[in-house]
Amino acid sequence: MSExxxxxxxxxKQPPRKLSRRRLxxxxxxxxxxxAGLGVAAxxxxxxxxxxxxxxxxxxxxxxxxxxxxxxxxxxSLAREFSRSQISKPPFANEIPPLSEAYxxxxxxxxxxxxxxxxxxxxxxxxxxxxxxKSYPSQSQITMVQCEEGWSYIAEWIGVPLSKILQDVEVHPxxxxxxxxxxxxxxxxxxDMADALHPQTFLAYGMNGGELPVGNGGPLRLRVPRQLGYKxxxxxxxxxxxxxxxxxxxxxxxxxxxxxxxWYAGI
Amino acid sequence: xxxxxxxxxxxxAVPTTTVATRHSALVRVxxxxxxxxxxxxxxxxxxxxxxxxxxxxxxxxxxxxxxxFKIPIxxxxxxxxxxxxxxxxxxxxxxxxxxxxxAWVVVFTGLLYTIFALVSGHLRRNLLPGGTDLSWRALWTSxxxxxxFKRPSEAEAWSYNVLQRLSYLFVIFVLFPLxxxxxxxxxxxxxxxxxATVNVLGGQQSARTLxxxxxxxxxxxxxxxxxxxxxxxxxSRMRAMITGRxxxxxxxx
Numbered sequence: 001m002s003e004x005x006x007x008x009x010x011x012x013k014q015p016p017r018k019l020s021r022r023r024l025x026x027x028x029x030x031x032x033x034x035x036a037g038l039g040v041a042a043x044x045x046x047x048x049x050x051x052x053x054x055x056x057x058x059x060x061x062x063x064x065x066x067x068x069x070x071x072x073x074x075x076x077s078l079a080r081e082f083s084r085s086q087i088s089k090p091p092f093a094n095e096i097p098p099l100s101e102a103y104x105x106x107x108x109x110x111x112x113x114x115x116x117x118x119x120x121x122x123x124x125x126x127x128x129x130x131x132x133x134k135s136y137p138s139q140s141q142i143t144m145v146q147c148e149e150g151w152s153y154i155a156e157w158i159g160v161p162l163s164k165i166l167q168d169v170e171v172h173p174x175x176x177x178x179x180x181x182x183x184x185x186x187x188x189x190x191x192d193m194a195d196a197l198h199p200q201t202f203l204a205y206g207m208n209g210g211e212l213p214v215g216n217g218g219p220l221r222l223r224v225p226r227q228l229g230y231k232x233x234x235x236x237x238x239x240x241x242x243x244x245x246x247x248x249x250x251x252x253x254x255x256x257x258x259x260x261x262x263w264y265a266g267i
Numbered sequence: 268x269x270x271x272x273x274x275x276x277x278x279x280a281v282p283t284t285t286v287a288t289r290h291s292a293l294v295r296v297x298x299x300x301x302x303x304x305x306x307x308x309x310x311x312x313x314x315x316x317x318x319x320x321x322x323x324x325x326x327x328x329x330x331x332x333x334x335x336f337k338i339p340i341x342x343x344x345x346x347x348x349x350x351x352x353x354x355x356x357x358x359x360x361x362x363x364x365x366x367x368x369x370a371w372v373v374v375f376t377g378l379l380y381t382i383f384a385l386v387s388g389h390l391r392r393n394l395l396p397g398g399t400d401l402s403w404r405a406l407w408t409s410x411x412x413x414x415x416f417k418r419p420s421e422a423e424a425w426s427y428n429v430l431q432r433l434s435y436l437f438v439i440f441v442l443f444p445l446x447x448x449x450x451x452x453x454x455x456x457x458x459x460x461x462x463a464t465v466n467v468l469g470g471q472q473s474a475r476t477l478x479x480x481x482x483x484x485x486x487x488x489x490x491x492x493x494x495x496x497x498x499x500x501x502x503s504r505m506r507a508m509i510t511g512r513x514x515x516x517x518x519x520x
Binding site for chain 1: 315316318319321326327328329330331332344345346359360361363364365367368369370371372451453454455456457458459460462465471472475
């Protein structure tokens with residue numbers, strides 16, 4: 001070990017000092033580059049919509065990294081689809097909260113008066129009856145519902161891609177999010193335009209070849225198969241297209257972050 | 268007179284025994300960041316399991332499908348048939364936030380460590396076992412001395428033995444990559460871009476079950492690691508990993 005000790009070799013004192021100065025300079029440069037890089041990354045992330053609305057608080061860094069990286073990687077990717085034989089038997093339905101009187105009135109009336117209204121940054125705000133939604137060419141997908149708790153099931157979902165409806169109401173080009181509400185106004189969510197216009201994001205009114213059961217969100221629910229189940233809000237009645245989520249609820253994007261859950265649920 | 272001659276000798280002796288570092292600063296910093304993250308991942312992961320302590324094999328699994336196995340604990344959700352008459356408080360929200368935040372930090376720390384290990388020679392010098400260490404006889408000697416709980420020799424305070432090297436390599440280059448992979452394979456968005464990551468594991472519920480078992484393997488490593496540190500001398504090993512200085516023979520006495 002002793003030959004490594006610089007004190008013993010007086011003439012050799014120069015190299016270590018040079019080295020430490022070089023080291024100081026490179027460390028300084030690296031730190032400056034790092035800080036500048038972070039600043040550039042933050043402003044780029046903001047500009048390209050890679051910052052989630054619940055980026056505030058101690059978990060903001062992790063959420064931003066997850067949302068930004070998954071948005072960059074998955075902008076156009078399709079959720080896995082399964083074969084008919086993989087549909088879960090028996091069909092599963094999660095527990096649902098007690099349904100409101102308003103819902104029960106619709107249920108008694110066979111959902112004949114159920115409507116979905118769309119407003120906000122659209123050229124033609126509209127209110128669709130179930131019949132009008134069903135008059136769009138129907139599509140189906142066999143995808144997985146994955147709950148944040150850990151369970152999952154596969155079902156066939158029948159409906160119309162949300163993008164078709166958004167096309168007809170003409171979404172403003174600067175719009176960035178779609179906020180959607182269940183008949184219970186405390187149960188609301190939002191997604192970015194990448195998910196809203198995604199071909200597998202459905203307004204679903206049917207399941208496994210039949211009507212959409214009440215336990216699975218009938219008569220109308222949103223299906224966002226690239227995110228966990230809680231983004232697929234049941235009993236959907238209203239949508240607002242917006243470029244900013246600050247004015248909705250506590251400004252965290254949806255009801256989920258208000259009760260401690262992440263806004264983006266791609267993982 | 269005699270004392271005054273001895274003093275400078277004693278003083279100059281101090282730096283030569285303490286200047287040598289056992290663990291480099293980068294190894295120490297990444298070690299403790301990883302430790303903190305792992306504990307956060309463990310606590311939050313356990314909380315997430317509590318919301319549905321049932322495990323399945325294949326693509327899907329829920330309360331209506333047969334389990335591969337279940338953990339006999341109460342759940343934090345009503346719907347799960349646990350056999351307990353009560354439901355634990357739901358802690359899934361912050362657990363999931365903390366889990367993914369810690370996962371990001373551990374991934375970046377791991378990348379930094381791996382680059383350092385490759386570039387600095389740490390991998391070659393300190394982790395890869397030497398050719399002679401890998402003979403069956405050498406391995407057997409090391410295994411039996413561990414099984415007899417022999418206190419490690421003085422030289423081992425300065426270098427990892429062959430079993431240490433193999434288990435560290437296994438944790439760093441097998442278990443950690445596996446736990447990250449099986450974690451990503453549960454993400455519906457990630458697998459939409461990279462479906463093979465979940466398909467080769469046999470499905471999303473298989474990925475969840477494997478994630479659980481790899482985590483158990485990491486916990487097992489942590490327990491053995493801590494026991495070994497206690498046997499080898501808790502304070503001297505802790506000091507080596509915190510300050511970088513290893514205990515010398517004289518200091519131990």
